Amino acid sequence: MAGYPEDIGSPLTSFVSPVTGADGGYIPEAPQSRQRRQRRERERVRMPDIGLHPDPISTYATRDIQDESVAGYVPEENTACSDETELLSLQEENRFMVSAMKDKSSHITRYSKKMTKKQICIQDRRQKMSELTGESSRNCRLLQETRQQLGSVIAEMEGHGETCPSPFKTVGTACYYIVEEPHGWDEARVICQESGRSLGQDADLAIVATCDQHGKLWHHILINHNASLGFHLGGTDRGEEGFWYWLDATPIAMGVPFWRPGDPEGIGGQDCMGFYKDGYFIDRPCHVAVKSVCQLGVTGAI
Numbered sequence: 001m002a003g004y005p006e007d008i009g010s011p012l013t014s015f016v017s018p019v020t021g022a023d024g025g026y027i028p029e030a031p032q033s034r035q036r037r038q039r040r041e042r043e044r045v046r047m048p049d050i051g052l053h054p055d056p057i058s059t060y061a062t063r064d065i066q067d068e069s070v071a072g073y074v075p076e077e078n079t080a081c082s083d084e085t086e087l088l089s090l091q092e093e094n095r096f097m098v099s100a101m102k103d104k105s106s107h108i109t110r111y112s113k114k115m116t117k118k119q120i121c122i123q124d125r126r127q128k129m130s131e132l133t134g135e136s137s138r139n140c141r142l143l144q145e146t147r148q149q150l151g152s153v154i155a156e157m158e159g160h161g162e163t164c165p166s167p168f169k170t171v172g173t174a175c176y177y178i179v180e181e182p183h184g185w186d187e188a189r190v191i192c193q194e195s196g197r198s199l200g201q202d203a204d205l206a207i208v209a210t211c212d213q214h215g216k217l218w219h220h221i222l223i224n225h226n227a228s229l230g231f232h233l234g235g236t237d238r239g240e241e242g243f244w245y246w247l248d249a250t251p252i253a254m255g256v257p258f259w260r261p262g263d264p265e266g267i268g269g270q271d272c273m274g275f276y277k278d279g280y281f282i283d284r285p286c287h288v289a290v291k292s293v294c295q296l297g298v299t300g301a302i
């Protein structure tokens with residue numbers, strides 16, 4: 001062991017500076033040892049550590065240097081041993097990657113199954129939506145048909161037994177003509193009288209003296225006309241304030257169910273009566289323009 005250091009320190013230090021002995025003197029490196037060291041250093045560059053096992057080159061380098069330090073000779077089996085370790089490392093890495101691939105494959109399979117279930121669920125919902133849409137469409141058509149049939153039935157019923165000449169309509173026991181254009185009370189009377197005269201009969205603003213006729217006439221108005229503006233009827237207290245008479249000079253019944261609660265108000269100038277938009281009688285100024293209800297057969301006495 002003369003001429004060689006007994007303690008060569010770390011293997012890496014030895015690779016970097018293998019020519020310095022314990023006494024600081026120069027120790028020549030054997031040619032075979034130098035070639036193997038250089039070859040291993042080149043392999044170290046080509047084969048980076050994958051982190052799974054100890055660096056085989058470093059491990060064997062330590063023993064090689066020690067062997068070389070002792071005998072100056074490196075056995076050939078060290079190279080084979082390094083290749084075998086590398087092979088084992090690669091095999092281990094391969095097994096690890098195969099295992100990882102299996103895990104990924106299993107995950108993809110589970111995800112694919114979940115996606116398939118979701119797709120089936122979405123298809124079911126689409127089908128249900130389609131069925132509901134179809135059902136809604138059928139119901140809508142059915143409703144339209146029912147409306148048409150109902151409209152036909154109503155028209156037939158209204159036309160059935162119609163005895164009043166146009167433009168008057170039979171409502172209960174009387175013939176009424178609803179004037180849609182708004183007029184003042186006196187002007188409305190003239191229009192009603194002319195509509196009767198054209199038929200060779202008397203006519204004037206309507207007299208609604210009974211509860212039964214009141215209900216039927218208002219029902220007819222609600223079905224066939226817009227009641228929001230209100231209507232003139234043939235009643236007034238122009239003769240004496242607070243004493244209400246129909247145009248045929250018969251007294252008008254007061255209070256409910258005919259009059260709206262609080263009406264007639266008795267305010268001066270509100271001398272003409274008619275329907276409010278809710279069907280009750282009210283008094284209003286005669287010049288106010290609203291719709292009118294004419295009645296065939298009414299002869300004005302006042």
Ligand SMILES: [Ca+2]
Nearest residue numbers: 237242270271
């Ligand atoms: Ca009055």
